Amino acid sequence: MPLLPRPIPFCEMPNLYLIQKSDNTGDEVSADFYERQGDDWVFLLRGSEVARLHIESIVSIAKAPRDFG
Secondary structure (H helix, E strand, O other), X not given: OOOOOXXXXXXXXXXXXXXXXXXXXXXXXXXXXXXXXXXXXXXXXXXXXXXXXXXXXXXXXXXXXOOXX
């Protein structure tokens, strides 16, 4: 019987960030956190950069709940 992947414990789940851009589009990024680096917001997951967005291109960043139940 093949092994099933181990479930991710709630405390290890990345955050989901909902991003509204100034060009009226949106995006979703899974990351542990984000930080400002120069003129960019950089989203990091387990120490690796997963997204980099220019600050002026973003209207808002919202952290979505991890549990919708």
